[in-house]
Amino acid sequence: MLERFFVKPQTVDGIMGCWLGSQIDQYVAALCERGYAVRSIYRRVPILTKFAAFTAARNIDQIEQAEALIEPFIDDWLFTHRADRSADACRRDRNFVGGIVRHFFSQVVSNSDNTSRRTAWPIPFATQVPGFFDYLHEERGLRPTSIHHYRHYLRGFERYLRDVGCEVTTLSLPVVTGFVTTQAQHFGPRSMIGLASTLRVFLRYVHREGLLQRDISKLVEVPQHYRLADIPRSIGWDSVQQMLDQVDRRTVVGRRDYAMLLLMITYGLRAREVAMLTLDDLDWKRDRLHVRERKAEHSTTYPLAPVVGEAIVDYLKNGRPEVASRLLFWRHLAPRSPLTQSAVSAPATRYLHRAGIPVSRPGSHTLRHACVQLLVDSGFPLKTIGDYVGHRAASSTMIYAKVQVDGLREVALGDGEDLQ
16 A cells, blocks of 8 residues: 555655554555545654654554553654744644554554544543433433533533542532532523533432432522523524625535535524435435434425525535445545534534624524524414424424514504503
8 A cells, every 4th residue: 555655665665664564554545545635644654654663662562552652752753853843833743743643543453533532531420320321312212412411511510529529429419509600600591501401310310329318409400591582593684695605616615515505594404404414315306305314303305496406416526525325415524424413513603704794603503593584584384484494393483483573563563452
């Protein structure tokens, strides 16, 4: 594999001659398979050969032992390449060199992508309350995304208990209240509702398992949030067009982003629903789009709008990488992988900012709200709109009546009730 990138035979011999030569060749093959650019491979191989020389000088000939010398190698590399560089430059170099070597070990030793290792946070309370997350999945039937929120909140709770020196078996209401009060300084109202609800479920489970003598879950107060209290964060149709004008459709990324934005604007799709679309969901013969992975566990079939179909065709012909998977939207840069929910929402946020459109918490839901708001302003019944965008409850659609300007203006200009 090295012969594809290095012309001189002595260069290839020098790489293969080091004690990590075969592993470096294997690593280069893995990078090629995942679509890494040639220049990226050129930058990685010299660092790995220097790492092999660094470990060989310390009499290391086992790859498991060499992994323990990653940090010393980074320090040595920075020392030899420092040349009075700034602190920010040294930090970038440390991350760059360390990332290459750790990614090498993730591919050669564990055969897994380094991105999964980087995001694999430890499970909170794994030793003290080992069965809690299995309980959420098996008994409560929560989705992985919901369980992720539980982990996020409980990770902070575990850290707080460790700081105050408290164990789960000795939990008391003042300790829990202290944690909630501390988090209230950083979280908004909706996040505090999620935090309090998570704590109640967790404390109830701890008591059920006999780890806590008293059930204090009911004493944790959930902040009040009144139904229909919020206003949808939608934008006008002129702002939607202004955002779409920011997309450079001459690039691969621009073609992909433009197709995703049109799907969210035209059909009000959630970011997760866009990420789960496959090639099989596009019925070109009947001009239909099938959305199968909806929040309410049902599917919806839409007429495929010409502008949306043209954007998808443009992406398929001139942007989508050649992969075996049937998923529709993919990363442009290596490693080749399907877009996640957050990766679908990120372009919406980026283009809204680029267009200078003021909106609270810009993202994919901003476009979903804009789609619903357009249907409300066009006079469609709320039940029809709710079915169109996949709302589980009628109350989710009713909130848009609060910003139906024409209807509210008629109420304001009316005679009112006849007072007797």
